[in-house]
Every structure is written in C-alpha cells, then in structure tokens.
Amino acid sequence: MTPLSDTRAGDVATAVREVAADGAAQCIASGTNLIDLMQAHVERPSRLIDLTRLPLADIRPSADGGRRLGALVTNTDVAYDAPVERRYPLVSKAILAGASPPLRTMATGGGTLLQRTRGDDVDDTATPCHIRQPGTGCAAIDGCNRLHAILGPSAQASAVHPSDRCVALAALEAVIRLTGPGGERALPFAAFHRPPGDTPPLATNLAADAIITAVDLPPKGFAAHHAYLQIRDRTSDAFALVSVAAALAMDGDTITAARLALGGVAHQPWRDRDAEARLKGQSATRDHVQRAADALLRDARGFGHHPVTIELAQRAMGRALRRAAAGEAHR
C-alpha cells in the first residue's frame, strides 16, 4: 500500500471544508472498494479524509413520508431495517442478493453509489484502461468482455456499475442528498451517474467539493408488486451478468405504473421510460412484458464474448415483470 496521510472529519462541515481544500484527497467511508483498488495500485491517494465519524449512520422517516438512509448506514442495516423490509422489500432483496455478508456489513450507502465501475481490466495495471489511465483505450472492447456493458458504452470504456442496491434505488427513483460549500442539495438518482463518453474517469456528477449525506427513499415503495432477479455465473464471488428490479402498480390485472431497472449491463443502472410506458394499461402477459424488454434493449450491443447476455437480459426482465405482477402470493 502506498504511504499516505489521513484526516479524520468529525462533522459534515469539516468534511466538506477538507474535501474542498484538497482536490487530490479521497474520502473513505468503509473502504471496501477504495482499499481494494489501493491494494492493486489502481488508486494512489496521497491523503484520505476519513468520514466514518460523521453523524450520518441512522435511518429515519423523511418529511415526505419516505425513509431517509444516512450515507454511512451499512447495506446490512438497510436490508434488515424493519420499515425498509416492509415498505421497500425491493431494496432489501437487492442488497441481500449481492456481495457477501461481511462486505454488506461494511459497505455504506454513500460508498455503494460511488463504487467504481468494474471490468476485467480496470484493476489490472498491465492492460490499457481509459478509466484507470485516460487515453489508453479499453482492452475489453476487443478482448475478454463477458461482464462488460451492452448498453451505453463509449468507444473508450465499457465497464459496468456492479451494485445491486443501486438497481433498486434506480427503480424506486431515490433521491441523493449532497452537501457542499454552498449548502445541501438533492439530486435525482437518474442524474447522479455519468455516461462514460469521453470522460469515463468522471463516473458521477458529485462535485469535487461535496459529499453524500443521505439517500431518500420516496414514499412509494411498490411493496405489493415488485421483484428483484439476479443472474450470475455462480452464487458466490461473482458479479451479476444481469440483474433486474421490477416495480409495478396494478389495478386488478392491469399495470397502471411500471418501473424497470437493469443492472450489470451499463455504467449505471439502466432505465428506459419508453419501455416502461409500453407496460402501462397492459396486463403482464408474456408478449406484453417481452415487448417492454425488447424496447429497453433496442440499442444493446454485444462485443463478442457475451453473446448470451442480451437474451439473458430479455428473459430476466420478462420473468421479473411477471413475478412482480403476480404479487406477494407468487413469490
């Protein structure tokens, strides 16, 4: 590990001041992602700002009737929070589908949003990777790319966001609360991550002088009609090839509102409002859900080593939507 210094922030104002004053410093909460990258010499911060003492580790009701998850609340504590389990089971199930119990017990909400996109080459310093070293290209586009993006990759980068929790947050339209020198602001989940474009090292729209303080779950949790489906090569030590968060509002057999987020296939959880709109007013027949899945994947592109991923995503979305429509009794 490269020698570095650290500063322990005791309150949000101090953390923001330290972050704003030193653009080269990196924040650390649990470190499950950052320390891994530091061990691989992919990240070499000269200074860490330790956020673990900030008073951001509680879950409380939010003013609009939703639930506010402090940025330092761990994934395990969110998954097992009784109101989250009852009102937002999609979030609990997504968290419990991912990682291992010790990792879930460490990983924080803020860190989960900020975890680096993953690919076969991001943490291999012997290969070109535009995310790690801008301008070097993406070895995976013409190489081993089984786990890489099928939606939204740029010519320079094709790594994917690996989080399960974030797929559920995308479907539920969570709101991310940030604090910077100018005060606090709220950012819709969909506006948080950045497409790779020509600047893949900038994975999010979090300003360099701001920190995440909380994630708000909106009042509507879609508890009655939801499904989280994750497909991976094996059930341990593997990231999702495809994961799906489906959340529906139903009137009898008719879908009145649909949310559909796909994980493991792009630089961020992938949603498509046009695909979701196709479900409105329909019943969840095989044909109807398949049309929505096809619409979401209309621009999907494989790069040679993942010929099955697109079909896998199609089928997984169909299955998740049908399960969500069937409701609790069929789960």
Add this chain to the structure above:
Amino acid sequence: MHHTPAHDVPMQPTASWPAKRRITLTVNGAAKPFDVAPWPTRLDARRESLELTGTKKRCDHGPCGACTVLVDGRRILACLTLAIMKDGAAVTTVEGLGEGDARPPLQHAFVEHDACQCGDGTPGQICSAVGLMTEGRANTADDIRERMRGTLCWCGAYPNIVAAIDQVMHAGERGAGR
C-alpha cells in the same frame, strides 16, 4: 527477501512518510493503545504489530473471506479496512473466541465434523459463523450456506462446515428433545 519494515524496527517518520498515530483498540477483550501509520490494513496491523496471526491473509482483496474477524460483534473483512479507521473499536479474532479447553462449541463441532482440513480458511469461517449466529437470520442448512457466502474453503469442506454450524445453532433444540 522481505523489504517491508519489520514490526520490531520502529519506522522513522520523515517529511515524506506521514507519522504514525496513536489509536486504542480493544483486542480480544484487552484495551491497548498502539501506534499505527495511516495506511496499513487492520489485517496487516494485527498480524505484524500485534502478532495475532490466527487471522489469515489470502486474497487481500475481499472475495475469499479468510481474514474475517468480528468488530463490535459483527463480521467484517480485515483486509479491506484500515486500522486507523477503527480507533476505539472492539475486535475479536479467532484467538479471542477461546483456545484449548476454553474453545467454544463451534470449534469442537468443526473438529468433530472434519470441517477444518488444511485449516487456512478456518479462522475466517469460524468468525463468520459466529457473526452469522449473532445475526439470528439463519434457520436452515440452506440459510447457512447462503449466509456463509464469501468465506471460501480451499479444500471444499463445505458440507462439513455447514453441518458443524447447523449442529451448534440447533444444539439447544436438540438438547430439549425437539
């Protein structure tokens, strides 16, 4: 050839090497201060500074779980956290769970079910199993398998590990004749 500073040779802070900081950890029940640089992981600090080598270093990246320990009663990976970030925490390593005649039932069950084999993953598996039982979310063998995810066994003794945990988890019920 080992080039990293040995634990018995104090590292001299220089202008380019940030100074160590004094932190306090309660390790296996004993609170003690110790001086640590900002960058060693808990795993390295424990093995090299505290000479507690029960916790094993394997992948050093998270997936294998060999370095699982309990911090404030919850299982975490020592290789992915910095020692300096846990100032004030209570850490339990496999040594702290009891040795010799004081070994807890779980360790006896691992021996009884031949769940140890090469033993390199065993300290992490034992700590993870203690954390699993504390969480209280597992009831069946399938639950144990799912919640022991991420603690690898290089010898493939998974059925024996699950049987050992299952036996201890349900010992009270069996003892009561159910």
